[in-house]
Amino acid sequence: MKVDAVAVGPLDLASGLALLTSSQQQGFPWLSANLLDQQGLPLFQPLYIKKIGKIKAGIIGLTGAVSPLPPGVTLADWRVVFPALIEKIRPQCDILILLSSLSPAENQEIARQFPSLHLILAAGRQSGNMIPQQVNNTLITQTAAQGKYQGILSIDWHKSGRWEQVKGEELTELRNRLGALDWQLLRMRKREDLQQPEYLDKIKLVEKDRETVTRQIETIEKGLTTGLSGEQETACSLNHNFLALQRSLPEAPEITAIVTGIKQQIHDLHANRIGKKVQFPLVGHEGCKSCHPAQGSFWQETRHARAYQTLVDQKQAFNLTCLPCHVTSSPVLALSTDQLLSLPPTLQAVGCENCHTGPGGSHAGQPEQFQMTKQVAEKVCLSCHTQERDHTFDYQKKLALIACPTGQAATKGRRP
Ligand code: HEC
Ligand code: HEC
Ligand code: HEC
Ligand code: HEC
Numbered sequence: 461m462k463v464d465a466v467a468v469g470p471l472d473l474a475s476g477l478a479l480l481t482s483s484q485q486q487g488f489p490w491l492s493a494n495l496l497d498q499q500g501l502p503l504f505q506p507l508y509i510k511k512i513g514k515i516k517a518g519i520i521g522l523t524g525a526v527s528p529l530p531p532g533v534t535l536a537d538w539r540v541v542f543p544a545l546i547e548k549i550r551p552q553c554d555i556l557i558l559l560s561s562l563s564p565a566e567n568q569e570i571a572r573q574f575p576s577l578h579l580i581l582a583a584g585r586q587s588g589n590m591i592p593q594q595v596n597n598t599l600i601t602q603t604a605a606q607g608k609y610q611g612i613l614s615i616d617w618h619k620s621g622r623w624e625q626v627k628g629e630e631l632t633e634l635r636n637r638l639g640a641l642d643w644q645l646l647r648m649r650k651r652e653d654l655q656q657p658e659y660l661d662k663i664k665l666v667e668k669d670r671e672t673v674t675r676q677i678e679t680i681e682k683g684l685t686t687g688l689s690g691e692q693e694t695a696c697s698l699n700h701n702f703l704a705l706q707r708s709l710p711e712a713p714e715i716t717a718i719v720t721g722i723k724q725q726i727h728d729l730h731a732n733r734i735g736k737k738v739q740f741p742l743v744g745h746e747g748c749k750s751c752h753p754a755q756g757s758f759w760q761e762t763r764h765a766r767a768y769q770t771l772v773d774q775k776q777a778f779n780l781t782c783l784p785c786h787v788t789s790s791p792v793l794a795l796s797t798d799q800l801l802s803l804p805p806t807l808q809a810v811g812c813e814n815c816h817t818g819p820g821g822s823h824a825g826q827p828e829q830f831q832m833t834k835q836v837a838e839k840v841c842l843s844c845h846t847q848e849r850d851h852t853f854d855y856q857k858k859l860a861l862i863a864c865p866t867g868q869a870a871t872k873g874r875r876p
Contacts, residue, residue, distance in 0.1 A: 515554045524566075
């Protein structure tokens with residue numbers, strides 16, 4: 461495909477280091493500044509400088525957390541390797557680009573810390589397609605995993621090295637957000653009479669959000685009317701076009717056969733691991749139902765209780781991409797690969813501890829001493845009900861469908 465640079469991502473290492481190093485020897489342009497060998501030297505090129513017309517682009521690659529690391533390989537913290545690299549290439553390059561599979565939080569941190577970095581092309585496994593977001597003077601963007609989106613990002617580059625602040629699209633999005641917050645506040649204030657301190661705190665949080673959004677809108681609107689204050693240095697602009705591959709595209713039978721075959725191989729490979737002795741930080745629903753029978757039998761009838769069975773039915777019960785959201789684990793409550801592949805039956809469901817966070821084991825042993833959270837915040841749901849998986853998710857509506865019955869005292873129960 462004539463690519464100039466590809467950063468090594470965590471999943472690229474899944475088939476072993478040898479495959480990557482041999483393709484590198486054949487000229488494939490892998491980059492990674494933080495994958496090191498036993499001597500602490502980079503295993504791949506840390507950076508690549510490309511001349512495009514009169515512009516020199518400096519491209520650095522950083523690899524996100526890999527588990528497990530292949531033998532003999534270490535992953536250095538970007539905080540150790542990145543600052544020196546960017547300082548080194550800054551004087552020689554016009555535009556600085558980072559290819560990163562670090563977490564969204566780390567990418568944001570880098571953008572805040574290194575104002576000379578212009579663009580982060582991210583490859584996070586958790587966030588999907590993402591329109592360019594500006595943090596200071598760095599744009600962060602990514603397309604969804606596994607080639608589900610194809611995109612072109614064209615950049616109109618100028619000497620100023622400053623991105624144009626104003627984006628109509630951003631403004632529309634902020635206004636929509638403001639509308640949603642106003643609506644939320646209206647509903648919350650109607651219930652203010654509840655006078656619960658935590659509820660009032662929640663209102664305060666939403667009010668704070670609203671203030672931030674209002675300020676962002678004002679800043680952008682000011683920029684729109686004053687333009688770029690007449691400086692001769694033109695700001696840089698960009699245009700992105702990320703297109704989803706259509707779901708309606710017909711399947712190619714040869715490819716479908718290959719995919720089905722590989723899924724079967726993965727299934728057979730892992731199928732004998734169930735029940736292996738592995739420690740778990742969670743109790744599982746069996747450890748809760750004895751004292752909370754009313755909630756237990758309600759939950760049993762929800763689709764959450766069948767979420768793992770859904771994967772079994774699809775022969776996907778050992779697919780590490782699917783498991784985190786369909787079992788008692790989640791992108792926030794992460795279980796390790798070993799744990800995910802040897803789940804005891806009591807964790808084979810979206811269970812109590814997905815929603816009621818807290819020290820499940822301690823609470824089940826001494827319920828009076830260790831409390832579970834009762835209310836379930838929207839962001840807990842959204843960790844699984846993502847845009848990609850559930851684009852019509854409506855918190856209030858869906859909460860009503862799954863909220864356990866309240867007002868039924870816990871029984872003394874059998875302590876697990
Ligand atoms: C040994 C009995 C026992 C077990 C086991 C147990 N609980 Fe509880 N739980 C209680 C008692 C007692 C309370 C106090 C409130 C009550 O009387 O309803 C409580 C309260 C709660 C509350 C409400 C907290 C609040 O702020 O009102 C939640 C949520 C909860 N438990 C979830 C769980 C979950 C999840 C598990 C499994 C990890 C679990 N419980 C296991 C006895 C138990
Ligand atoms: C650990 C991941 C996870 C969390 C957290 C989670 N869900 Fe789900 N939810 C799922 C999965 C997976 C399914 C589909 C289960 C199936 O049928 O296989 C589902 C199904 C549902 C359904 C039934 C299908 C539908 O859309 O009508 C509702 C309602 C629902 N979830 C609401 C919620 C709400 C509300 C929250 C937060 C309070 C929440 N969920 C938290 C993973 C999760
Ligand atoms: C980011 C979390 C997440 C991941 C990863 C995920 N799912 Fe789900 N899945 C959900 C949620 C949430 C729902 C419920 C959606 C809804 O309510 O419409 C769901 C629903 C489903 C359903 C529909 C269940 C029904 O009976 O209607 C199937 C089938 C399914 N998932 C299979 C998979 C497979 C196979 C994978 C892996 C390739 C996977 N899921 C990965 C969150 C996830
Ligand atoms: C998808 C999220 C979700 C799951 C899974 C879930 N709950 Fe709940 N649970 C809720 C919500 C929402 C409420 C209501 C909170 C409120 O209205 O304050 C609730 C309330 C409760 C309460 C408080 C009851 C009261 O009288 O105040 C207990 C106890 C409880 N759940 C136990 C469980 C147990 C045990 C399980 C597993 C068998 C479970 N929950 C699974 C979301 C969940």
